[in-house]
Amino acid sequence: DALEFVKLMYTNSFTKMKPMSGRYGLMLGEDGMVKDDGIICKINDQHFIATTTTGGAANVLSHMEEYAQTEWPNLQVYLNSITEQFSTFNLSGPKSRIIMQRVFPNVDFSNEKFPFMTFQFVDYLNSKIRILRASFTGELGYEIYVQPKNALKLWERIFYFSRDVELMPYGTETMHLLRAEKGYIIVGQDTDGTVTPLDLNLNWMIGKYKKDFIGKRSLNRSDIIRSDRKQLVGLVPINKAYGIEEGQHVIEEEHLNTPIKEPIKMLGQVTSSYFSPTLNYSIAMALIKGGNRKIGSKLFVSTSNLNTIAVEVVKPNFIDPENKRLTS
Numbered sequence: 001d002a003l004e005f006v007k008l009m010y011t012n013s014f015t016k017m018k019p020m021s022g023r024y025g026l027m028l029g030e031d032g033m034v035k036d037d038g039i040i041c042k043i044n045d046q047h048f049i050a051t052t053t054t055g056g057a058a059n060v061l062s063h064m065e066e067y068a069q070t071e072w073p074n075l076q077v078y079l080n081s082i083t084e085q086f087s088t089f090n091l092s093g094p095k096s097r098i099i100m101q102r103v104f105p106n107v108d109f110s111n112e113k114f115p116f117m118t119f120q121f122v123d124y125l126n127s128k129i130r131i132l133r134a135s136f137t138g139e140l141g142y143e144i145y146v147q148p149k150n151a152l153k154l155w156e157r158i159f160y161f162s163r164d165v166e167l168m169p170y171g172t173e174t175m176h177l178l179r180a181e182k183g184y185i186i187v188g189q190d191t192d193g194t195v196t197p198l199d200l201n202l203n204w205m206i207g208k209y210k211k212d213f214i215g216k217r218s219l220n221r222s223d224i225i226r227s228d229r230k231q232l233v234g235l236v237p238i239n240k241a242y243g244i245e246e247g248q249h250v251i252e253e254e255h256l257n258t259p260i261k262e263p264i265k266m267l268g269q270v271t272s273s274y275f276s277p278t279l280n281y282s283i284a285m286a287l288i289k290g291g292n293r294k295i296g297s298k299l300f301v302s303t304s305n306l307n308t309i310a311v312e313v314v315k316p317n318f319i320d321p322e323n324k325r326l327t328s
Helices: 002-009 057-070 096-103 148-160 172-182
Strands: 021-028 034-044 047-050 087-092 119-124 127-132 141-146 230-237 249-251 266-276 281-289 298-302 308-314
Touching (some): 002 047, 034 057, 087 096, 127 148, 230 266, 281 298
Antiparallel strands (some): 249 266, 298 308
């Protein structure tokens, strides 16, 4: 009953999902608020592998165990954590396919044989590794799941075959910037326990014909469907020389030479902000009241010295909105 269980735990519809494919999954609490997200890989109807928000695996496993034991004990489903059984690399960038083809010459990485959001099991050093074509950076990318004992050898092999393409390791700060340029959320940073899929414009992730899933009833509550709820938008400074600070408030009034001294109406707050080297200016994501209606309008963001900077409200997708890089 693994398929039935996954359908109940996540908002998505998994019924027509093909074996050996992956799907971005959204998990809600009973209140309809976003609890976690990740990629759900389907081996077959009886076997799924779910990834979670970084650091969230233990909480998600506990959440699943509770429902399996208390709400749906009739389902024949078993859960195992495999976090410690694998080391995982993400190889990302426009040249990643070239590198992968060199490292794994027996695998066809063409779009036709290895399309976006599919995975394959590959033989490596007398073991099976899993390669998933997915990306949290917005670029062509592959996630490689390998046994820890073989991880260093594979890491060295990847760099050996990348000497002519300027491959370099990247850390979490780079990852955060790249995902923000694409408008990808981080649960716990762009959400705070009061955010629904509708607030994030992730309506497309809710299975239209699903009879039930955790949080489904709550999504129809009058408070949840209000049009003036805080919604995720993008912000760009009108003067590109300015930066936007995370955590600052978004307001309608401008304060330039007169510092903010009294309580004023706040529309919301900046959840993520970075300087984009690709665009050569700062970008930000924010949750603001009625955000979808404010796309294209001018608002103001407070600063740490109690002034404001003018920003334009845009859709929270700053680079490659058509996903051509992802699916290239």
